[in-house]
Amino acid sequence: MAWLAVLALLGGFLFWLDTLRARDLALTVAQQQTARLGLQLLDDTVALMATRLVRTQSGWLALARRFRFEFTETGDNRREGFVLLGPDRPPHVEVEAYREARWH
Helix, strand or coil: CHHHHHHHHHHHHHHHHHHHHHHHHHHHHHHHHHCCCCEEEEEEEEEEEEEEEEEECCCCEEEEEEEEEECCCCCCCCEEEEEEECCCCCCCCCCCCCCCCCCC
16 A cells, blocks of 8 residues: 555656746747747736646647737736747647837
């Protein structure tokens, strides 16, 4: 019975490590995307919104995660964006519609 508790602790630890790795990747992706669009990433952080099991192309179960971040285009408002991390595909970024400020 003790081995079952050790196995559960090990599984929880590995899940925690994988979540930290995913968060770091999501933050990097959000920083790159906001910089590419000329936006400012607010709070320099992402927050895990959802984790779910999905099937890979080979039929195995794997984790897909959705992270939320906030950005601004003008400095006086907050908009929302998401980074989607899943197996068998590159990270996907969605940003809330914004009006690009142009000064002439």
